[in-house]
Amino acid sequence: MSEDYYERLVDEEALAAYLTDHLGDVDDGEYAVERHQAGHSNETLFVTWGDRELVVRRPPPGETAETAHDVLREYRVTEALVDTDVPVPEPLLACEDHDVIGSDFYVMERLEGEVLREAEPDAFADADSRRRIGEELVDTLAAIHDVDYEAVGLADFGHPPGYTERQVERWGQQLMWAFDTTAEEREVPDLYEVGAWLQDNVPEDHPHTLVHGDYKLDNVMFGTDDGRPELIGVFDWEMATLGDPRADLGWMLSYWRDPKDPDPVVPELTTTFMERDGYPTRQELVDRWESRTGFTFEHERFYRALAVYKLAALGEMFFRRYLEGNSDDPMYPKMEDRVPALAARAKRIIEGDEPL
Structure with missing residues (x-):
């Protein structure tokens, strides 16, 4: 720096x-x-x-x-x-x-504990700990979605009706903001196609809950409870609002890896150790979330494609900041190639070529 x-x-x-x-x-x-x-x-x-x-x-x-x-x-x-x-x-x-x-x-x-970002801690490298990490992660997401937001003073924190449609619109606008600068370097036509499909396939209705907006494994911290992983903190609430809990689940799943998955398209942002034996699969996480919340993960292709579309928009915003000299993050210039790869991944999800 x-x-x-x-x-x-x-x-x-x-x-x-x-x-x-x-x-x-x-x-x-x-x-x-x-x-x-x-x-x-x-x-x-x-x-x-x-x-x-x-x-x-x-x-x-x-x-x-x-x-x-x-x-x-x-x-x-x-x-x-x-x-x-x-x-x-x-x-x-x-x-x-x-x-x-x-x-x-x-x-x-400041909390003290483990953020599981690049490597699996040795203390957690056993089947029981791995299972518990996945369960704690999804159980805490369910707890977020179970918050009585009116009782904690967040009744005016967002406008849940139409949240998902606004997400598609908002992230499209973020892309356009980035494209104002990045289009001079290269175009990403697949993102226009993905955005159009999302607009045409927005679910008509959804539950109304508190949503985190950026919930994933490396935005939480684990401590230990009798030697077992215990989730002790959730961070990075900048995108939190009242909205659609299925969007949170889709986002979390976009970062979670199964052993059968192809190579990650953005290795700089992808943790892969949960491919090891013992970690729950994405489907198991979905099943547990459904049992904890009472909601069903309907329209799963939409929510997973939306998550990758948002990742692409974030990457394009990073690329713009790099081009304008407003960041020294070494990952940002790589978005020139990573964002088109994310757009291709979103299309694979839409077309059923990257199943849950």
Whole structure:
């Protein structure tokens, strides 16, 4: 990461002054800020504040598509879920004053545990742990969908009717925003075909629940309970709203691998260790979600194709930010080829060539 990019992310002096005003002086004088490199959307900063370990979340610098990086939305939903069955880190502060670090941001307590992103922890490399990881993942998704959103103060957090249709429209708009710049490099005609099919096949009705919007294995953290994996935190709520729970399930499944699957089209964003013996299959995850929620996963090709369409739109937005010099993420330039591959995958799902 370049020093210039880091300076655009955080003014350490201004952040320290803000934290002092709201949390008090650092007990032993220790203050350090470190950028977390694993994410590809909002920026995450780890902050040592005396004997406390904190996390600061902020959008990336530069122009972003409207609503794509709403960190204060993350703060509100996390605050609402603290006393529910959905495990979240404790939110502490939210700031709209751009004079502090140049953007909205919020501060939360840092959890300690394992995020299963690139490799399977040795402690979890047995059949029982593998099964439990999948079950904990889908059970927590069911818990999100079971939240009484009115009771926790989120009745105005979204407009559930028409959510799925708006998703198709919104992600099409995000693509158009990206294409304004990226089309000068290359076109992705398959995405126009996928978008048209999704518009023509939007389910007429769906359940109304709280939805996470980006629920997947590496957006949760596992601790241990008597040596067994226990899901202790759900992160990255920037796209949360009230909407269609089947869209969350389709998104989670788009990242989950079965042993029979072809090679991933975006290896940089694909974890493959769940292909090993012991992990539940996608169908088993669907069956468990249905039994936990009482919902059925109807129109599964639509929801899985929508998930990959959204991934393609995100990739194209990344590619635009790379072309404009607004990110130093080494994955972003690879989207020139990865997005067309995602578009082809969405078409395979639609045509039944990549079954559940």
